[in-house]
Amino acid sequence: MRPKALALGCAALAAAVVLSGCGSGTASGGKTKLTIGLFGNFGYAELFKEYMAAHPDVEISDRTASYSDHHKNLAAHLATSSGNADIEAVDTGYINQFKATPDKFVDFNTKGGEQLKDRWLPWKWEGSLSKDGKQIGYGTDVGGLAICYRRDLLQNAGLPADRDQVAALWPTWKDFMAAGKKFQEKAPEGVKWFDGGPSVLNAIVGQTPVGYYDKSDKIIVGENKDIKDGWDLVVDGVNSGLSSKLLYSTPVWNTGFKQGQFATVTCPAWQMAKIKDQAGPEAAGKWDVTSVPGGGGNWGGSYLTVPKSGKNIDKAVELAAWLTAPEQQAKVFKSAGLLPSTPKLYEDPAIVDYKNPYFNDAPIGKLFTDAAKKLNPQYQGPKAGDIQTAIGSAMQRVEQGKQNGEESWNQFVADVQK
């Protein structure tokens, strides 16, 4: 080729590369470039460095979006089979939607996943297993459930601040609301008992034996008495002025931590990293963690999947397996507080004895592993994530005074059964 034609060819190639968007490929210097799509805080930054040090031929870059953006982008990219990262994280609320089309993902069982099966809690493994037995995801963390609370605010309102005594305040959610009414009498203006109805309700739903679906994937939330009772209880709490009326994972909710607008927040393990990020160093030691009303429960937790459209499937599978191995999950637990999904660690003294200095040295290792052992996994149907969003909107309608509890509940049930 003449130089000019060569330059032209290169330009065309460059344009083609640009047009193909954020596709991954081989980076300069013969390194394999792996991208990983995440949402929120997975605590992986240090692990990437460690992996790259051990594998000089691999370069990892991550892109992090918000929870809902991440999952919508993933769907759009799967639809066009382009633009996906080599590894994509998927939350529990969405995994069923994606495992309904398992052919879009690499089946880990064909890549040696079957041998790793015993790493995870059995229900975690089954959570990402498609109906025809394809494994599309390796489990990262499970949510677990606890309550995070502000020691100083409780104390000022004449309630105990010690975590065992606080736990004794609320064996059930009813007691939790009763304690809230006591708190609210003496609370300073602008400070409420809990952050918002939707997050309390999510915790209650996460504890019921049956959730939004029955095992045949039929939506039965309309007839689920446990959830309706929880709904009524939270509506009562909202009407008694216990709610800051802030929707979780929104900018105003983040501000709520900074401004100290609420005294308690339901705390899956992943929530603690968020609290630490949002409340900041000046709130260190003010927050504490104790057990959740009604025993254990689960809210959230994620998986790592490898979309089939990726160019470096084998290396991506290898990295996903490494990131979700017990050793790495233990590190993530310590750095970001995410509760491991590998039961082997629940007996590991390094985990069980771990205390979190930010949360007033709360023994979160023991607290969360105890909760995880007690956990009774709930079956999640195909669109559990959407229904969780819809019930959150329904609770917001009550909080905003647009509808009363009954009207809003009826509209919610009609909406999700459409």
Added chain:
Amino acid sequence: MAVIDKTTRRHRWDTRFAPYGYVAPYFLIFGVFGLFPLLYTVWVSLQQRNLIDADAARFVWFANYAQLLADPYFWNAMGNTLSLWLLTTVPQILLALWIAQLLNRKVRTRTLFRMGVILPNITSVAAVTIIFAQLFGRDFGLINWSLGLFGAGQIDWQAGTASSHIAIAVMVVWRWSGYHALIFLASMQAIPSSLYEAATLDGANGRQQFWRITVPLLRPQIIFSTIIATTGNMRLLAEPLLFNPGAAAATGGSDRQFQTAALYLYEQGFTKYEFGYSSAIAVVLAIATVIVAGLGYFVTKRIRTE
């Protein structure tokens, strides 16, 4: 002789076909990025199709449209769209006229002002919306704080239908008025000053001159701006989406109080994966936009000199 024949023939071919070659790139690009997606959308709208499972798609012909016309949430979204269209387009044009009139005077550093009015327009819509969402915050928003100085209560801007529409309209008007003002300003400067001088001699004041001379002579630009603004404001997506962050962003508020048709399309397509249904919404919205733009055209066309 044969050689000359060949060149003349080539010349004739050249003059006949070359122009098509020159305009071809536009039509090629329009075909690939404009016409094809449009037809493809119509085609998809006739199917029952899951976003991430295209292989299982099947033709249902007009079932999506039948379902759509009976869908109360779609009509709610269309109502919000029209309300927002009215709340954005009319103030936008009036404000732009006023700004253009102000900028048309002999003031110092007027180039600076003229450049300044376009600034909101080149700002990223996401950034604008995030900032405005904070200004309109319930507990710590600047606007509620200012209202509080006058003794007004805390307004939960996102919660109400009217309040949320106003907040979103403010964002759009703020962003686009400067753009239209510059278009108006350019044609204002083309109006011969003799018209104003004659009017002044006849004793017309500034206000009369503005409404009787300036506005009628700006008619073509006002028509243009109205149509451009209409096509933009009928498919508002980013503003209502980012005004309500969180997992439920696509519903446009807890009771869909500010869910526009474009946002409903987004919800159906990208959270419910109803690709066919979502395409049907796109087609109906496009038709509605043409109708509303036509309406705007007929209203603005009636502007005339007496």
